[in-house]
Amino acid sequence: MATGPAGSRAPTLSTVAAAAGVSRQTVSNALNNPELLRPDTLARVRAVIDELGYTPNRAARQLRTRTSRLIGLRVDGPGDTADNASMDRFLHALVEAMARTDHHLLLFSGDPRDPLDGYEDLLRSTAVDAFVVTDTYAGTPQAPFLQERGAPFVTFGRPWELPDADWAWVDIDGAAGLHAATEHLLAVGHDQIAWLGWDRGSRLSEDRRSGWESALVGAGGDPEGRTARIGADDVDAARRAAHAQLDAGATAFACAGDTLGIGVLHALAERGLRPGVDVGVVGFEDSLAAQLAWPGLSSVRPPVEDVAAELVSLIHRVLAGDPLGERGTMLTPSLVIRRSSSR
Amino acid sequence: MATGPAGSRAPTLSTVAAAAGVSRQTVSNALNNPELLRPDTLARVRAVIDELGYTPNRAARQLRTRTSRLIGLRVDGPGDTADNASMDRFLHALVEAMARTDHHLLLFSGDPRDPLDGYEDLLRSTAVDAFVVTDTYAGTPQAPFLQERGAPFVTFGRPWELPDADWAWVDIDGAAGLHAATEHLLAVGHDQIAWLGWDRGSRLSEDRRSGWESALVGAGGDPEGRTARIGADDVDAARRAAHAQLDAGATAFACAGDTLGIGVLHALAERGLRPGVDVGVVGFEDSLAAQLAWPGLSSVRPPVEDVAAELVSLIHRVLAGDPLGERGTMLTPSLVIRRSSSR
DNA sequence: CGCTAGGATTGGAACGATCAAGTGGTCCGG
């Protein structure tokens, strides 16, 4: 592979064709439809390609085939709830998964006040082949918009508001995660397990809560009076809510997010109660904060790597026009147990 | 702005030209060199552009102008030290800054064992105009490689190993950050301020340490015997190191990272010492973990938004071929004071 | 030996934009 001096232009199909003594089209076929070439020709062309260090020009290919091998993802500023903590892991997994089929991720932004901003321009300029939409939980309008627009996309997040929406989605089963977390707390011997989540309006929180409730009821417990909901993802509000529940006799906490779980840990610290030993706590997200919190916050870990892989696989099916039997895939998170819930 | 039925093709220059009764080139000029058109023609063309919802095809433009308006950034898996905590903020700021000049960020990945993997392909296929390289602190080979290759790039991180490297870079002045942090601890009344950092091999850590040292010496303190270095970014190792320093009489800690600072908080909790009141602690990164740690970890906050803006500005200058006077820009971080260092 | 089927290979056109070199018209000094 020769890199060539900086000034000279990169080799093109014609360059390679001339050097190999074949036509442009044959070189193109060597890359895209090798089975059309006679083995010896193929070998010869490939040798020249390697020698010259030829790589097809993406722009030309994109222009001709009307496909960019780019997937768009809008990144919104901080200010969202929890989720951002796993964004890194998710992005990396997504990029990795896409690389396997020579696709790349294009990040764009938009006016925070307009959730649709940015999509239209990329579509019209044929800059991306499809989108990954990540924040459907609040019933945001991106998915319906893209669907009506005829644009390929997949979402990370189920269509809460539209139960029979027929687009491809992947989501994390928060209910299953909290069911497991709650059963774990029960197994360790806690019986007064409180729920600490966000406002009733948060689908995410209510979904997770349903897992707590089902596990609790399954063990003969009573969810009434053991539910605390706070407005924002705020440690201090969580700490106060925890105090109230502790006063009311709670011996463990299942939380909608790590921030809340850490708020509980703060309350315990103020009372001199030992996390894990005296009171069990489990959060959700497995953020760095959960790992570093003293003495380690058990947490439901969203399998974002699997989500990414599944999303990419769905994208390919959508782009290929394959009919997808099941529209959605629900992935079960795992539980990372730390000292906040072990005795 | 009409979106048009999903099946019909997007309007092109010719479409618009025909509708406006002018030539392709005139429409092109209306977008790229509006000052060449007569005001009335310009208005008419613009009206048609809006009406048809025309957006230039990126592939065609890219092919002709040899410029993609995409900037590449390789995202590496987790496993790096600290830094990742601010990655979200940084990425978002970068995307925002690039959007202002209609540029987008393209994420790619590569074999973790080969720091150069991925760059070459994108260059050869003319997929990106330039790169942002983020992990130069370890003396990684990307920058020299790209420079020799004649590829435009900027780095987030100064050229530690190559003091007179002449590429464009931006970095955060860790020494200044720790100088301020240490002076703050002194001002609050601590005089036995220990340094807790990573191994001597970490440039990042040693740079920050120099800020602690200069502030300490400036106040008549003695850095000898007050320095602890641990091998990894590990809470538990930090906790143990903190115990040792507390035994040796330390009353405050300046740390190379938040993880270390949180380790100190753990040690204090184990001894029943009150953070801020009895012992002061300051971390670095202002990660979510620092915000949530009990009772709030003061931290040096890297101005990644400014870094992103400056990087983008440098990219433009590099791409325009402008001679850049100063190769590098050093940005001063701010100090976020929380209860771990207030009395 | 001519003819044909089929695979291997080729050449021209097209994708949609910009570049470079025009075109015709108007204005103005000489």
Add this chain to the structure above:
DNA sequence: CCGGACCACTTGATCGTTCCAATCCTAGCG
């Protein structure tokens, strides 16, 4: 009344690839 400068706009070529419709070659058959 001519020639050149300038303005506003147009035309043809081009970027590098893939699509499409040939064309060439080879082997097999009658």
